Amino acid sequence: MGKHLTTRAEDYSKWYNELVVKADLAQNSGVRGSMVIKPYGFAIWERIQADLDRRFKETGHMNAYFPLFIPKSYFSKEASHVDGFAKECAVVTHYRLKNDPDGNGVIVDPAAKLEEELIVRPTSETIIWDTYRDWIQSYRDLPILVNQWANVVRWEMRTRLFLRTAEFLWQEGHTAHATKEEAIQEAETMLDVYASFVEEIMAIPVLRGIKTEGERFAGALETYCIEALMQDGKALQAGTSHFLGQNFAKAFDVKFQTKEGTQEYVWATSWGVSTRLMGALIMTHSDDNGLVLPPKLAPYQVVIVPIYKGQEQLDAISEVANDLVQQLRAVGVTVKYDDRDTQKPGWKFNQYELQGVPLRIAIGPKDLEKGSVELARRDTLTKQFVSQSDVATVIPALLDEIQNSLFEKALKFREEHTHVANSWEEFETLIKSNAGFVHAHWDGTTETEDKIKDLTKATIRCIPLNNNEEEGTCVLTGKPSKQRVVFARAY
Amino acid sequence: MGKHLTTRAEDYSKWYNELVVKADLAQNSGVRGSMVIKPYGFAIWERIQADLDRRFKETGHMNAYFPLFIPKSYFSKEASHVDGFAKECAVVTHYRLKNDPDGNGVIVDPAAKLEEELIVRPTSETIIWDTYRDWIQSYRDLPILVNQWANVVRWEMRTRLFLRTAEFLWQEGHTAHATKEEAIQEAETMLDVYASFVEEIMAIPVLRGIKTEGERFAGALETYCIEALMQDGKALQAGTSHFLGQNFAKAFDVKFQTKEGTQEYVWATSWGVSTRLMGALIMTHSDDNGLVLPPKLAPYQVVIVPIYKGQEQLDAISEVANDLVQQLRAVGVTVKYDDRDTQKPGWKFNQYELQGVPLRIAIGPKDLEKGSVELARRDTLTKQFVSQSDVATVIPALLDEIQNSLFEKALKFREEHTHVANSWEEFETLIKSNAGFVHAHWDGTTETEDKIKDLTKATIRCIPLNNNEEEGTCVLTGKPSKQRVVFARAY
Numbered sequence: 001m002g003k004h005l006t007t008r009a010e011d012y013s014k015w016y017n018e019l020v021v022k023a024d025l026a027q028n029s030g031v032r033g034s035m036v037i038k039p040y041g042f043a044i045w046e047r048i049q050a051d052l053d054r055r056f057k058e059t060g061h062m063n064a065y066f067p068l069f070i071p072k073s074y075f076s077k078e079a080s081h082v083d084g085f086a087k088e089c090a091v092v093t094h095y096r097l098k099n100d101p102d103g104n105g106v107i108v109d110p111a112a113k114l115e116e117e118l119i120v121r122p123t124s125e126t127i128i129w130d131t132y133r134d135w136i137q138s139y140r141d142l143p144i145l146v147n148q149w150a151n152v153v154r155w156e157m158r159t160r161l162f163l164r165t166a167e168f169l170w171q172e173g174h175t176a177h178a179t180k181e182e183a184i185q186e187a188e189t190m191l192d193v194y195a196s197f198v199e200e201i202m203a204i205p206v207l208r209g210i211k212t213e214g215e216r217f218a219g220a221l222e223t224y225c226i227e228a229l230m231q232d233g234k235a236l237q238a239g240t241s242h243f244l245g246q247n248f249a250k251a252f253d254v255k256f257q258t259k260e261g262t263q264e265y266v267w268a269t270s271w272g273v274s275t276r277l278m279g280a281l282i283m284t285h286s287d288d289n290g291l292v293l294p295p296k297l298a299p300y301q302v303v304i305v306p307i308y309k310g311q312e313q314l315d316a317i318s319e320v321a322n323d324l325v326q327q328l329r330a331v332g333v334t335v336k337y338d339d340r341d342t343q344k345p346g347w348k349f350n351q352y353e354l355q356g357v358p359l360r361i362a363i364g365p366k367d368l369e370k371g372s373v374e375l376a377r378r379d380t381l382t383k384q385f386v387s388q389s390d391v392a393t394v395i396p397a398l399l400d401e402i403q404n405s406l407f408e409k410a411l412k413f414r415e416e417h418t419h420v421a422n423s424w425e426e427f428e429t430l431i432k433s434n435a436g437f438v439h440a441h442w443d444g445t446t447e448t449e450d451k452i453k454d455l456t457k458a459t460i461r462c463i464p465l466n467n468n469e470e471e472g473t474c475v476l477t478g479k480p481s482k483q484r485v486v487f488a489r490a491y
Numbered sequence: 492m493g494k495h496l497t498t499r500a501e502d503y504s505k506w507y508n509e510l511v512v513k514a515d516l517a518q519n520s521g522v523r524g525s526m527v528i529k530p531y532g533f534a535i536w537e538r539i540q541a542d543l544d545r546r547f548k549e550t551g552h553m554n555a556y557f558p559l560f561i562p563k564s565y566f567s568k569e570a571s572h573v574d575g576f577a578k579e580c581a582v583v584t585h586y587r588l589k590n591d592p593d594g595n596g597v598i599v600d601p602a603a604k605l606e607e608e609l610i611v612r613p614t615s616e617t618i619i620w621d622t623y624r625d626w627i628q629s630y631r632d633l634p635i636l637v638n639q640w641a642n643v644v645r646w647e648m649r650t651r652l653f654l655r656t657a658e659f660l661w662q663e664g665h666t667a668h669a670t671k672e673e674a675i676q677e678a679e680t681m682l683d684v685y686a687s688f689v690e691e692i693m694a695i696p697v698l699r700g701i702k703t704e705g706e707r708f709a710g711a712l713e714t715y716c717i718e719a720l721m722q723d724g725k726a727l728q729a730g731t732s733h734f735l736g737q738n739f740a741k742a743f744d745v746k747f748q749t750k751e752g753t754q755e756y757v758w759a760t761s762w763g764v765s766t767r768l769m770g771a772l773i774m775t776h777s778d779d780n781g782l783v784l785p786p787k788l789a790p791y792q793v794v795i796v797p798i799y800k801g802q803e804q805l806d807a808i809s810e811v812a813n814d815l816v817q818q819l820r821a822v823g824v825t826v827k828y829d830d831r832d833t834q835k836p837g838w839k840f841n842q843y844e845l846q847g848v849p850l851r852i853a854i855g856p857k858d859l860e861k862g863s864v865e866l867a868r869r870d871t872l873t874k875q876f877v878s879q880s881d882v883a884t885v886i887p888a889l890l891d892e893i894q895n896s897l898f899e900k901a902l903k904f905r906e907e908h909t910h911v912a913n914s915w916e917e918f919e920t921l922i923k924s925n926a927g928f929v930h931a932h933w934d935g936t937t938e939t940e941d942k943i944k945d946l947t948k949a950t951i952r953c954i955p956l957n958n959n960e961e962e963g964t965c966v967l968t969g970k971p972s973k974q975r976v977v978f979a980r981a982y
Contacts, residue, residue: 092611
């Protein structure tokens with residue numbers, strides 16, 4: 001605390017890492033690639049969870065819980081799925097430790113070797129569809145609309161706090177339907193749920209689209225996605241929703257009897273967002289002074305800091321502060337009064353700025369005389385004096401304004417960082433300068449997509465939903481193309 | 492569905508297993524010892540979580556998240572801790588699968604062996620105290636009051652749904668304090684939080700006490716516990732709170748600078764409850780017809796079932812039902828109107844009885860004529876007719892009555908199944924007939940405790956808090972004793 005951050009201009013990546021740690025969001029742990037989510041960071045994640053969970057329930061879903069461990073053989077049942085995840089699996093092979101007979105502490109007991117290895121879930125389609133076989137006999141049992149909040153493990157070699165960690169927290173929806181149309185509708189509905197949440201609550205504008213074949217989830221027929229743009233011009237995939245067709249139903253033999261008495265395979269979707277959203281949140285709004293939080297996700301929206309000398313002044317200030325706390329809570333504002341005597345006001349100001357608290361109220365002896373408070377706004381770093389009697393009306397309106405302003409600012413940034421490229425030269429220049437989203441024609445082949453990635457590190461982030469049809473030629477190969485797709489370098 | 496349960500008198504254990512599955516609470520999975528918590532069961536667990544989480548936050552705690560994997564070496568740092576958990580650990584040894592060169596699907600890639608094995612957390616003291624070393628430098632950083640909601644794994648050989656599973660869900664509080672007194676106070680406060688929750692929300696009366704040395708948590712100086720009595724006369728430990736002294740601070744070198752400038756080791760507590768509480772809930776209140784739920788934990792407190800022939804009748808009933816739904820929701824009652832045409836009323840009645848919905852409303856054509864509904868109470872299986880205009884006032888009061896009545900019934904059961912034994916013969920007879928809690932003198936040695944366990948399978952459930960001092964002689968050895976302790980066979 002109290003130290004300055006590296007600026008974004010100096011070193012964006014270093015700025016991000018320092019901010020995550022100094023704002024008390026997360027830190028690396030002693031376990032390779034696994035992070036500790038600190039209380040303040042977790043409080044933000046809880047707000048993300050609570051709002052998403054409400055939206056899932058409003059759209060008819062219930063939560064459930066499936067095993068952490070997946071037998072290796074389950075994994076092999078869906079061919080593209082195992083290809084997609086086999087290279088990054090944590091594998092449990094034994095179930096006991098014992099004292100080393102040579103006195104070197106504890107060792108793995110070789111006698112406690114599992115007959116079949118267990119994979120720590122990287123995603124739960126296989127174990128869930130193995131269970132759905134029990135749940136589904138008839139059309140009466142459909143649809144199944146289930147979500148799970150869980151930890152998953154993907155053994156990433158290069159990790160970054162929130163953005164890519166070996167273990168992360170997420171939710172995974174897994175639904176089962178009688179018809180293809182209904183499953184596609186579900187996948188699209190959940191994409192909308194994600195997009196609304198991310199825009200309304202996180203104040204992050206997103207593109208909605210579908211992934212190319214090469215970027216699809218392992219086992220999906222279609223992957224829908226929302227894509228956000230970070231301040232360094234790189235894209236971040238903020239959520240995905242997959243139409244899985246009958247792939248998992250066939251792999252796990254899940255059939256149902258239709259109203260007409262025939263037996264058919266069940267149609268599936270899955271969809272998820274993860275603690276990666278915390279990375280998107282940080283990189284969209286924050287500045288060189290630290291985190292900037294949209295009021296709807298702030299663990300406390302207002303902090304009150306007393307500025308005083310001696311107990312008598314503190315008592316007088318506390319009386320006003322506690323009254324404001326009551327008034328603000330009554331109008332639904334979350335507020336913290338920080339009267340700790342172990343830290344000085346300057347230290348507190350710095351801490352709450354780093355932690356992105358949307359509004360800070362300072363009250364000193366002069367404010368008592370004048371019946372006012374000093375109100376500082378985190379996103380604009382502006383200050384104003386407000387009469388104590390106006391605080392409970394001014395603040396809710398100001399919080400709304402901040403929420404909207406953050407979204408508008410991010411939207412403007414995205415618009416200014418969205419370009420059209422009509423030649424390879426234009427394309428390469430834009431991508432190599434991290435200019436943001438680049439709309440360009442592509443010939444529709446995975447080969448070209450891969451080549452572009454090799455040459456520029458850019459990937460096709462999505463083919464936007466309701467994309468304009470437009471005749472053109474692929475920026476790389478010059479072959480005919482019917483639409484522009486969105487390229488960017490990405491996290 | 493629709494099938495009768497084995498009765499408790501016939502086979503208590505079979506009754507339990509059947510009920511858990513038929514009431515849609517949980518089921519065994521394809522993964523040895525791991526359960527699937529089904530949506531209805533999970534909805535109950537969510538209510539448990541929400542209420543506990545609120546109580547934790549009201550007592551100043553924040554949530555955080557620590558890694559699932561713990562390096563083997565961390566485990567060895569606290570000697571009694573590793574002894575307690577080494578024999579039941581799932582061990583990750585590799586981080587990749589690959590295609591078998593012999594074409595037998597996927598195999599563990601021997602080249603991807605971890606340098607140090609990782610233990611899937613059975614509890615998180617070690618990884619958390621390794622992290623607290625970073626968080627704590629000064630008295631200003633204390634206390635740390637953190638809780639984690641997580642999955643943990645203990646490789647049990649004999650498993651039972653909710654009661655003992657290889658993987659289970661729980662919360663684990665881990666706090667750090669400047670003084671011994673404050674840590675003890677915290678451990679006692681959290682025991683009170685657990686006891687109030689279990690009694691007020693789950694309607695289960697509990698004994699509060701401390702564990703004997705032999706039954707203490709591995710690494711604790713004192714283990715506080717709450718103990719409940721099941722309908723078969725066996726005890727169930729419903730929650731524990733541990734005073735850990737400075738054991739983990741010393742093992743992980745966590746010191747702080749006091750106000751006076753000296754360096755001291757930090758004092759610790761940990762406390763937890765788990766999905767085991769679901770087992771306690773089921774076995775305390777349920778009957779031969781299925782689950783009985785306290786209204787405060789019911790996913791829906793009221794279900795409305797229409798009884799009709801033809802669309803016209805259904806429409807007329809639905810109008811009344813939807814109005815009642817609105818009225819009940821307005822007074823804070825959770826209610827479901829089940830107008831599915833895929834199932835008959837009898838099937839629905841049976842399902843909701845099995846699932847323990849506290850109140851069932853049936854509305855048929857005659858009820859429309861009379862302006863009434865039929866109201867059936869799950870706990871007493873009694874029915875009454877209520878005027879439609881009274882529903883919204885009758886039901887909230889009735890739900891309170893059910894909540895209280897379940898607690899009183901369980902308390903009466905416990906009182907009737909609490910005995911005093913003054914001789915070995917009395918003791919053995921009571922224990923062997925699963926008579927419930929048996930208060931008996933004990934000479935205070937682990938040796939005698941173990942011997943009693945060998946002879947009768949009874950363990951000392953607790954030494955009650957504020958226990959009466961009473962001179963006596965140990966039921967087994969005849970040696971002098973200063974107090975009675977509570978024995979029972981236990982889950």
